[in-house]
Amino acid sequence: MLIWFLPVFLIFLTIGLPVFFGLLAAPGILLWMNGQEKDITLLYRNLYNGMDSFPLMAIPFFMLAGELMNRGGITIRLVEFSQALMGHLRGGLAQVNILSSILFAGLSGSAVADTSALGSMLIPAMEKQGYTRKFAAAVTAASSVIGPIIPPSGIMIIYAYVMGESVAALFLAGIVPGIMVGVGLMVMVRLTADRYNLPPAKRVVLTGINLGPLEYWFSFVLVRLNIGLLLAQFVPLGAEATSTAKWLAYLGGILVTHGLMLGLRRVVNHDFRMVCKRAVVPLQTPVLILGGILAGVFTPTEAAAVAVAYALIVAFGVLRTMSFKDLPDVLIRAGITSAVVLLLVGAAMAFKTVVSLSHAPEILAEFILSLSENPLVLLFLINLLLFIVGMFLDAGPAIIILGPILGPIFIDLGVDPIHFAIIMSVNLTVGLATPPMGLVLFVAAAVSREKVETIAKAILPFLAVEIAVIFLITYIPAISMTVPRLTGFAN
Template sequence: MIWVFLGSFLLTMLLGVPVAFCLALSSMIFLIISGDIPLHLIPQRMFTGMDSFPLMAVPFFILAGDLMNSAGITERIVRFSTALVGHIRGGLAHVNIVASMFFAGISGSAVADTAALGSILIPAMEKDGYSKSFAAAVTASSSIIGPIIPPSIPVVIYALVGSVSVGALFLSGVIPGILIGLGLMAVAYVISRKYDYGTKRPVASVREFLAACWGALIPLIMPLIILGGILSGIFTPTEAASVAAGYAVIVGLLVLRTLKLSDLPSIFYRAMLTTSTIFLVMACANVFTWILGTEMIPQKIASAITSISQNPYVLLLLINLVLFIVGCFLEGIAAIIIMVPILLPIAQHAGIDPVHFGIIVVMNLMIGLITPPLGLCLFVCCSVSNVDFVDLVKAIFPFLLIEIVTLFVVTYVPGVALFVPRMFGY
């Protein structure tokens, strides 16, 4: 019966059914076939999956990012990034990557990063002599930094599922996110030199640099407010998310004056749709994971992995392989909800810190967003840039490779992820 359950899930995934409905349909099929479990369990478990106060951070972070983006902060971040790294060979590629690193502190969403920066920088890069596929590859590969550098919606979900400190997890993503950015810049530099991409730009003058800094100051204060408030104990992560949304409203309406009251309904509507999608996935995934638990699937998978080796290094390699394969087919938040209850006990039994394991999980699943066949950021980038999917996959390969290398550095050198949390006493 369990094979019918898992088979129906895989079949609906291959047919292109949205992941929430894949989870719900396969769960319903299992309950109907089993016969001894009432169907009213489905809405009950769905509600249980969303009945958590910390989850309120998710809609507020989504709303804050949408408000800041609608307020025109993307252009300010691009100008600041241009003043910072625009003079390096392959300047606009570096601007794209650095802008993604700064944008990560605002949106916390890889898809939002891809759409916002791609619509501005891909046409600009193409006009400056870069191939369209290269420009799209830089945009997609750098967008995964969004959920790694805080704030991050997947990190909040992992913290809830794994009962781990949100503050510690936020801090653990800082150095890995910067390492990914530097690795992508190195690849972009080599490719730009090889193909003579980009127009050589002069170093920004002191006056231009200070003007760019001033323009980017207000939006870049938001991540400091979020982290500072959480670390100082002034507010919880959930309260930090609501403070960030309030700050975004004030900045957009009163400081920058790039938002109008008439813009708010559409912004709230988009945030509501995104939140509803995430919560529906979480609700259906809770039914799915409950069935996995009753059928002892986590214990069987754990036994299968640990039967291969008890060595923590080998276990980490096997876990990374499992997550990488899952990330190629399953949306990140659903994958976290399903896989973390299975894999976290294995990691803890092997002596792996749950905070360290959390950043491994998030990094791995975010890399899945740019990995074929179902990498969501690849499809978004194709839509924004009108690049052929196959051309984009070919162009993104060197960037994907450096991100996998960075993942293994973080995996096998725990201090990379844990240095900043330990510095703050976590």
């Protein structure tokens, strides 16, 4: 009888019961009807145990870092930087929207935060330039799904927590797929430029921008430190090189970078340089997070806390765009968002208890393997299943419920666990923008004041691109596995 927990849960969703209560009520009712009242206590105890986890502490920290960056005016700087790079293309502001989502993904890791922060800024701006409101909202919603794919990613932290995988490996595996989604959306904007009569190309670089002394020198040092470190990696020192040799290579990289920057100063427009300099400080956030994790300096959870500390230093000390009176509102917003996510995770972990009691994984595994013995066919079918699930269920709970069921099946078939994690994460993330129940569609509708139905029609070409990327990721493992393998985080 317990095998009916999923249909009962879907019935609760269709009648409008919040996901959190549906995740608890469906298995609770079935346990009671099955005469397993003792297991109901286990179910609700696991609600707390599901949230009581050190790795999950990364989620509220990343949420807080994103809120601080957004309130501190960081988002505006990323948009200005994107405009300077992409504004000269046909449909430039739509391209800016997508590039801003790629850059913002490295700060928040949340599709909803992306839609809300960038949408409230770019949708009105696009409308003023002649874009239709439904097209602007559709581009914003479609590009916002990049947020949970490019690190840091909340859903990948959840997957790693549930399935016991490396957070760093999942973060690295998401970089190329996220960029592919962004590039694909940019190509689609260009292809549909004539159909939607998008505005002509126009070079957009803000003029008259000046940086304060502290921000100027902060950006000056960060550029040279980052590029210098990158150049030092190409120096053939050998495995037995001393620390002195490594530091000399790094110093040499910094000096070479400084020479390159002085050369660029003579050939690059002053206003363009200022816009780029203003983007250096916010773009240091993903560098700090990934660099620290890869170097083994701190864990992903500690990296999230470091991101918050960096955001506070930037907002209060370097840019001085926030005051202490802004802090309570930022903390409240981050707290509410984090509470929603963690409650869903806790409820989904409790839901997972009934999944194990019902023997659903074994039954579903037998059913899936009976359909075909060809892993390629099974991957196609599982993509269809995940896509449908993503239409109705948020990515976090879906991963916790389906990950332990589907993951072992495909790992036994020879699919790398990191590869399957990316297939599942990207698929469910795209579901956030998929009609009829995609969450970011409703957020985009609220921000743009456009009907969900009209946004859903306008987003279809962009969804086609994202589905194509999903199948490329599925059947070409190297897309997601190359970076983790090169860095030693995957076999």
